[in-house]
Amino acid sequence: MSIGGAIVSQATAVAEQKFETITPDAALERLLDGNKRFIQQKSQHPHQSQTRLKEVAQVQHPFATILSCADSRVSGEILFDQGIGDLFDIRIAGNIITPEALGSIEYAAVNLNCPLVMVLGHERCGAVTAAVKGEPLPGQMSAFVKGIKPAISDIKGFSEEAVEKAVVENVKYQVHKMRLYSRLLSQLVDASKLKIVGGRYDLDTGEVVII
Known part of the structure; x- marks a missing residue:
């Protein structure tokens, strides 16, 4: 190993030591606690300093992966009061599971030990x-509609109530689809190393409720 490589490895090892191991349940509690602070306008804005930038420059250990909708009003770091390196963000219209999204989630769970x-x-x-x-x-906007349609096959007619029911059913469907199509994630869940949950964000109140 070259001297330069040894220095990089040493820096990575030091950075690794700064990250704590956290259980899936503790990770969920941390998320929801952050959301409570956000709702109460008591956000702490953690991990947004130059020191934090240096800590995560060589290695990252996000404690939660968030598959959320591509929407300007739903920003994970803000609504969960988290900072740089805390969340592994994946955003796509309709928060749908595509092969690319699923691969990204697997990467976070397997390679980054995200619980x-x-x-x-x-x-x-x-x-x-x-x-x-x-x-x-x-254009290509029909692609995300296609990814949602199986979740709402029992919903008939159009109304605000139908849309809100569909939002919840779609989240449940995407969670199910994740387990169904990823053996890697299922194995981690069965080993209690990973928790997969669904949530609904209220645009009016800022509250996230677990589905």
Whole structure:
């Protein structure tokens, strides 16, 4: 090993020591505690310093993976009061499981030992609304509607109530799909090394409720 390589390895080892091991249940509690602070306007804005930048420059150990909707109002680090290196963010319209999203989640769980995955839907989701309406969409926007449709096959007609029910059903479906199509994640869950949960974010109150 070269001298330069040895220095990098040493720096990585030192950085590794700064991260604590956390259980799936503790990770979920940390997320929800952060959300409570956000709701109460008591956010602490942790891990946003130059020191934190240096800590995660060589290695990362996020304690939660968040699969959320591509929406300007649903920012994980803000609504859970977390900082740099805390959350492994994956964002896609409708918070749907695609092969690329699933591979990213597997990477966080297996390579980064991330103990928690949350599929986070939100109130008045535009992607879910489009799926419930069932109207033709231009360009590639029909792709995310296709990913939501199986979750809402029992929902008939269009209304605000139908959309809100569909938001919840879609989260449940994506959680199920994650377990169904990923042997890696299922094995970690069975070994109690990983927890997969669904959540709904309220745009009006800022509250995340576990589904």
